[in-house]
Amino acid sequence: MRYYLLVVDDEKNTREGLRQALERDDRVVFTAADGREALDQVQERVFDVVITDLRMPRMDGLQLLEAIQERGMDTAVILLSGYGTIETAVEAMRRGALDFITKPVNLGELELRLSKVLGQKQLALEHESLKEQIKERFGLDNMVGRSQKMIQVFETIRQIAPSKSTVLITGETGTGKELVAYAIHAGSPRKNKLFQPVNCAALPESLLESELFGHExxxxxxxxxxxxxxxxxxxxxxxxxxxxxEISLAVQVKLLRILEQRQFERVGGTNTLSIDVRVVAATNADLEALVRQGQFREDLYYRLKVVTLDLPPLRERREDIPLLAETFLKQFAEENRKGPMRFEPETLERLKEYPWPGNVRELRHLIEQMVLLSHSSTLTPKDLPGKYQVEPSKEYIEIPQGTSLRSAERKIILQTLRQQGGNRTRTAEILGIGRRTLIRKLQEYGVGDEE
Incomplete structure (x- = not known):
């Protein structure tokens, strides 16, 4: 695979030096003297990474970053500046820059960060390939996500779908449990037979037994x-x-017999019937706790969890929110004949800040509502209903004048970690760095590995 890089700097010696330093057999490096020239090249060719100076004539680095984002390009942007301040770095990262490096550029540091970016690109491509295989095989266009957690979900589906094993899907309401269940069915030898969903919580006990097992x-x-x-x-x-x-103990007994013997009797009947079905179950409850409380049979619990698939809540994969939002926006704009629509970058930032108790289902319903009520092709923060008007976190972190960049970085990381209650995954997301990078930096600061 070949990667395409673009180095943008108004100083010829700097851009040529970076071009020579970054070129490899698998990399092609182009150069531009300012943001306007860079934007012309970006519109003609797909670049994996743009490395741009901050201060330039005609169009500066932040303006170039915004132009790339407005065009929906999947291009990572690394900003360089000889006038680096903490405020500028934070603002650049908030606007979507992947990294911010001060001049003079340490080539070793730049190479490390670039290698990480390109590695993530490769992982994303592999994930897209896997997702396309799943879509081609299962027809699941709504399964969207690039986060590591969703990649693991897709891979697990691929592994377990062909088997006969019972599967237990866990996760909060709205995380897509039925969609995953159908993916498992569609990837199995049973794909041409019926997929029968049953909402056990929606039916009273007497009716549920009759619906599941039939009656005479x-x-x-x-x-x-x-x-x-x-x-x-x-x-x-x-x-x-x-x-x-939600099913009663009486129904649990009959379900256990289905799983163990593939046999049952209809309600009011005496004839034993044999069947061949695969059972996929789902819950947002803690079944182990229900077992301890005597509300769920332990033997049934272990029969159900032959394979367990846990779906992450949306707040734990916030990097997927813009992708999901864009997918739903395109879907509902087409369904309602609204023409092409887009989000303002600030709107997506607000969506990423919201906790999403209703998960993907809630996000989907929100985007549908916004499309229906909007009179513009651009969705702004003003189009968000009141409870979604979450201002991006702007809590002030004081950095005394004269503080070294390393000390300032340490203070920002540790204070953000405190603000997030020690949650390292969320801290890494807010800072725009990988979790492993965060852990490595905390180790450098002498902070232990405990959560």
């Missing part, structure tokens, strides 16, 4: 004829039991 005529008042249940109808296919923690 006269089994209860109103049972005027025989009825097949979901398990019988889905013979050869997959039954998805959502909110499995």
């Amino acid at each position: 005529r006269g089994a209860f008042t109103g049972a005027v004829k025989q009825k097949k249940g979901y398990f019988e109808v889905a013979d050869g296919g997959t039954v998805f039991l959502d909110e499995i923690g």
Whole structure:
């Protein structure tokens, strides 16, 4: 694979020196003398990384960064400046710069950061390839995400789908459990048979038993004829039991027999029926706690969790929020014949700051609402309903004059970590660095490994 880099600097010696230093067999390095010239090149060719000076005539580095983002280009931007201040660095990162390096440039440091960026690009490409394979095989265009956690979810789906094993999907409401269940079904040998979803929480106990296992005529008042249940109808296919923690102990007994013996009787019946179904269950409850409380059978719990797949909440994969939002925006704009629509960068920042208790489902509904109510092709922060008007964190961190860059960096990292209650993953996301990088820096500062 070849990577394309663009070095932008109004000083010829600097840009030529960087070009020579960064060129490799797998890298092609172009140069530009200012932001305008760089933007012309960016519009003609896809660059993996743009390394640009901050202060330049005609168009400076921040303006170039904004122009690249407005055009929706998947290009990482590293800013260089001989006038580096903490405020400038924070502002650059807030606007979307991948990194900020002070001049004179330490080539070793630049090479390390560039190698990391290109490594992430390679990982993203591999993930896109995996996602395309899943989409091609499963037809799941709505499964969107580039975060490491979602890559792991996609990979697990690929591994477990062909098997016959029972699967337990855990995760908060709105994380996409039914979508994942269908992906498992669609990737299995049962894909041409029925996928039957059942919301166990939506049905009362008496009705749930009849819906799952069917009933004989006269089994209860109103049972005027025989009825097949979901398990019988889905013979050869997959039954998805959502909110499995809500079923009664009586229904749990019959479900356990399905899993162990593949047999059951209809409600009010005596004939034993045999079936071949795969069970995929899901819950947002703590089943282990329900087992301890005597509300869920321990033997059923262990039969269900042959394979467990945990879906992360949206707040733990905030880097996926812009991608999800853009996907939903395109979908609903097309459905409602609104024409091409876009977000202002600040709107996406507000979306990334919101905690999303309803997860992907809540985000999807919000974008649909914004598309329907908007009178413009550009969605601004003013288009967000009141509760989503979350200002990006601007808590002041005082850096005394004369503080070295290393000391300032240490103070920013440690104070951000304190503000996030010691949550290193969230701290790394806010600072725009990798979690491993954060841990390495904390070790340099003498901070222990404990969370």
